[in-house]
Amino acid sequence: MIAPRYLLIFILLLCIGVFIISLLSGAVWINPLSGELSNTEALILFDIRLPRMFNAFIVGAFLSVAGAAFQGLLQNPLADPYILGVSAGSGLGAAVAIVCGLTGLGIFGIPLFAFLGALGTVFLVYGLVRASGNMSIRQFILTGVIVNAFLSAVMMGILFFSGDRMSGVIHWLLGDLSTPSIQQYPLVIIGLPASLLMWAMSHQLNLAAMGDAVAQSMGVSIHQLRRRLFVLASITTGLAVSSAGIIGFVGLIVPHCIRLLSHDDFRWLIPLSFLLGGGFLMACDTIARTVILPSELPIGLLTSFLGGPFFIWVLLRAR
Amino acid sequence: MSRLAIIQRMLCRLTLFICIVYGLLLNVLIIGADVASPKRIVSISPVMTEILYAIGAGDYVVGATRWCNTPDAAKALPRVGDSTISIETVASLEPDVVLGLGNGESLEYSFKRWSIPATIYHSPRSVDDIFSVISQVADRVNRRASADELLSQLKIEVADIQSQTPSGSYMPNVLMIVWTPPYMSVGKRTFLSDMIRIAGGKNIMDDSDVSFPKISREIIVKRAPDVILLTSPDYQEIIAQDQVFSRTRAGQLGHMYVSPDPDIFSRAGPRFIHGLRLLRNIISRVPPPPPTPHTDRRPSLPSLHDLMLEDNDDVIPGQLP
Numbered sequence: 001m002i003a004p005r006y007l008l009i010f011i012l013l014l015c016i017g018v019f020i021i022s023l024l025s026g027a028v029w030i031n032p033l034s035g036e037l038s039n040t041e042a043l044i045l046f047d048i049r050l051p052r053m054f055n056a057f058i059v060g061a062f063l064s065v066a067g068a069a070f071q072g073l074l075q076n077p078l079a080d081p082y083i084l085g086v087s088a089g090s091g092l093g094a095a096v097a098i099v100c101g102l103t104g105l106g107i108f109g110i111p112l113f114a115f116l117g118a119l120g121t122v123f124l125v126y127g128l129v130r131a132s133g134n135m136s137i138r139q140f141i142l143t144g145v146i147v148n149a150f151l152s153a154v155m156m157g158i159l160f161f162s163g164d165r166m167s168g169v170i171h172w173l174l175g176d177l178s179t180p181s182i183q184q185y186p187l188v189i190i191g192l193p194a195s196l197l198m199w200a201m202s203h204q205l206n207l208a209a210m211g212d213a214v215a216q217s218m219g220v221s222i223h224q225l226r227r228r229l230f231v232l233a234s235i236t237t238g239l240a241v242s243s244a245g246i247i248g249f250v251g252l253i254v255p256h257c258i259r260l261l262s263h264d265d266f267r268w269l270i271p272l273s274f275l276l277g278g279g280f281l282m283a284c285d286t287i288a289r290t291v292i293l294p295s296e297l298p299i300g301l302l303t304s305f306l307g308g309p310f311f312i313w314v315l316l317r318a319r
Numbered sequence: 320m321s322r323l324a325i326i327q328r329m330l331c332r333l334t335l336f337i338c339i340v341y342g343l344l345l346n347v348l349i350i351g352a353d354v355a356s357p358k359r360i361v362s363i364s365p366v367m368t369e370i371l372y373a374i375g376a377g378d379y380v381v382g383a384t385r386w387c388n389t390p391d392a393a394k395a396l397p398r399v400g401d402s403t404i405s406i407e408t409v410a411s412l413e414p415d416v417v418l419g420l421g422n423g424e425s426l427e428y429s430f431k432r433w434s435i436p437a438t439i440y441h442s443p444r445s446v447d448d449i450f451s452v453i454s455q456v457a458d459r460v461n462r463r464a465s466a467d468e469l470l471s472q473l474k475i476e477v478a479d480i481q482s483q484t485p486s487g488s489y490m491p492n493v494l495m496i497v498w499t500p501p502y503m504s505v506g507k508r509t510f511l512s513d514m515i516r517i518a519g520g521k522n523i524m525d526d527s528d529v530s531f532p533k534i535s536r537e538i539i540v541k542r543a544p545d546v547i548l549l550t551s552p553d554y555q556e557i558i559a560q561d562q563v564f565s566r567t568r569a570g571q572l573g574h575m576y577v578s579p580d581p582d583i584f585s586r587a588g589p590r591f592i593h594g595l596r597l598l599r600n601i602i603s604r605v606p607p608p609p610p611t612p613h614t615d616r617r618p619s620l621p622s623l624h625d626l627m628l629e630d631n632d633d634v635i636p637g638q639l640p
Contacts, residue, residue, distance in 0.1 A: 026535070026537050027535060027537035027538045027540075027541045028537060028541050040540060040541065040543075043540055043566055044537050044540050044541065047562065047563070048535075048536045048537050048540065048563065049537060101553065110500075160402070172500070176500065176501045178501045178502070178533065178534075178535050178536065289535055289537070292529070293538075294524060294526060294527055294532065294534065294538050294542070295506070295524075295527045295529050295532030295533055295534060296532075296533050296534070296535055297533075298533070
């Protein structure tokens with residue numbers, strides 16, 4: 001166990017290290033000692049690489065915060081940002097956009113459809129649980145899993161019948177940070193306040209983690225908290241997905257990592273997850289775009305490849 | 320030796336003899352059936368359909384996939400599937416042989432389990448592979464003569480295009496984009512990369528082992544393409560929105576082109592020659608670089624009409640050479 005403030009310093013240093021390495025490596029390796037940058041180097045650095053690194057950081061950060069919130073809310077260590085069907089919903093939205101040929105509209109194409117699909121799915125799940133009259137955690141998880149499976153099937157159906165456009169969607173489903181990130185500003189303008197609001201609820205989340213009965217006896221309106229956090233976490237997840245596709249495991253492992261290294265006080269967990277998640281995804285993206293030059297690996301492949309073994313370790317440790 | 324024993328031995332020999340003769344006969348019959356030209360062919364790949372029609376076996380094609388759109392006659396054929404093939408539909412057409420292209424070992428096996436003769440050829444990875452597949456298909460369906468005619472025509476034209484760029488002449492850097500988003504190009508082991516080389520260009524991704532590598536915007540800037548070709552009009556809008564392309568020499572000099580028909584650069588069949596002509600045409604328009612390649616002038620976005628292929632008269636989709 002590490003005191004949270006030391007962990008904060010450690011993660012900040014880590015992020016700075018990743019930032020510097022990421023900034024210097026890529027298709028063009030930049031030598032920091034050479035002094036002057038050539039035209040091409042300056043163009044790559046400022047117009048391509050920095051925006052992409054920023055995008056990777058913010059997507060990783062949003063996914064990790066959403067993951068931390070879902071894990072606390074559903075009191076389930078397996079919860080990740082996609083547990084309520086957000087991935088299938090946004091995938092369906094993206095598939096609809098791609099099949100309808102709306103890929104060229106910038107932010108109003110795939111990103112908007114993916115975001116609407118993500119939010120729509122969470123409202124659908126929430127509505128179904130509400131309609132069933134049983135607002136238990138089990139009901140949420142079960143409904144989420146089933147809606148997820150159903151929407152995945154619809155999406156695969158659409159892709160199957162759309163024929164030759166399929167390969168592009170599959171690439172998108174594996175996550176992609178390489179395409180122009182014109183959607184950065186809405187990402188920050190909407191996502192950052194949502195993350196801060198979740199942080200503001202961390203005291204209530206701490207109480208909710210002790211169980212519904214305890215939380216309610218301490219004056220927390222558990223249903224209201226759940227509803228607000230679902231919406232906020234889905235907004236950040238939807239934004240991340242609409243910008244970079246479905247990147248797995250970040251939202252699952254980063255909050256666990258913080259819990260294992262320090263403790264599970266949400267007042268620390270949320271900001272630390274934000275920083276570590278951002279740094280982790282930026283590091284993964286650096287590997288993805290340098291390891292098989294001149295081509296690059298899908299980012300989702302790397303996060304899952306690194307995240308899978310880690311998660312097994314968490315499971316063994318928790319025994 | 321008793322009489323019975325002699326009869327027994329004779330019977331044994333007779334049986335053995337009959338078995339051998341029957342076996343030989345059967346073998347000859349099977350091989351004979353294999354060699355005889357099939358009268359009912361099902362094609363399970365659009366490229367295969369194009370090849371069959373081009374070598375004059377079109378009249379024998381009785382089934383094709385949903386994507387077999389060339390030539391026009393193929394559009395009327397009964398459909399047997401698309402990305403998945405319905406083996407029952409194929410069987411109902413009672414084919415003499417099923418022909419396809421791609422990684423179809425498991426498919427070939429399942430056809431054979433249904434006693435349907437099938438041959439799935441490997442997808443061509445070069446122009447020579449295209450020739451070899453056409454030649455193999457011709458042997459399979461007994462159309463050697465017309466295939467030889469087609470092949471010699473194609474080879475003459477390829478040699479003609481190759482002779483326009485003697486070794487040592489300037490080879491512009493070519494970026495071919497076959498998918499977006501994300502941007503995907505062609506690696507060295509593809510017929511498209513081979514076509515760029517024959518047309519006198521240098522594929523900027525020809526050091527990639529991945530057939531269709533995902534490429535970053537950094538690589539696009541770094542490798543400085545002189546010509547950019549989008550293989551489908553669908554990608555035009557995305558490319559027009561991305562500032563990166565205007566920073567390349569191709570964008571600044573207006574050497575960005577879009578293929579009017581996505582099939583031209585996706586089908587490794589006899590129509591590759593259309594794509595090759597187009598490539599030669601656009602590559603030949605690039606002037607050698609000026610002595611001082613680095614200019615400081617701020618580039619403007621390439622306008623959309625620059626992206627349109629100006630003269631596509633020589634590309635008539637649906638017409639085979």
